[in-house]
Amino acid sequence: MSSAATEAWRMTHFGSPANTGSGADLGDPDRDGIVNLLEFATGSNPRSSSPPVGAPVKNGNTVEFTYSRPKAALAEVTYHPEGSLILSGAWSSLSSPAPS
Numbered sequence: 001m002s003s004a005a006t007e008a009w010r011m012t013h014f015g016s017p018a019n020t021g022s023g024a025d026l027g028d029p030d031r032d033g034i035v036n037l038l039e040f041a042t043g044s045n046p047r048s049s050s051p052p053v054g055a056p057v058k059n060g061n062t063v064e065f066t067y068s069r070p071k072a073a074l075a076e077v078t079y080h081p082e083g084s085l086i087l088s089g090a091w092s093s094l095s096s097p098a099p100s
């Protein structure tokens with residue numbers, strides 16, 4: 001992915017707008033298991049180990065999953081949350097989050 005917001009984000013964190021090396025979309029220079037594209041999409045710091053993206057929380061009979069979506073990423077990233085009732089089952093789309 002390459003656009004104005006992602007290039008600016010790479011400049012801020014890696015000193016270059018290029019989608020290569022440490023700043024590549026699938027790079028994980030802080031080795032926290034979260035690739036740069038997901039760090040950008042959820043607003044975490046790609047140069048410092050971050051906790052997992054969101055955490056499911058039981059609320060009555062539902063499970064809520066909350067994650068951050070920075071405004072800069074909303075213009076460039078399409079979010080498609082998916083879920084499964086069993087770990088070995090097929091994943092299916094969940095309701096899309098409301099824009100914010």
Ligand SMILES: [Ca+2]
Binds near residue numbers: 031
């Ligand atoms: Ca990372």
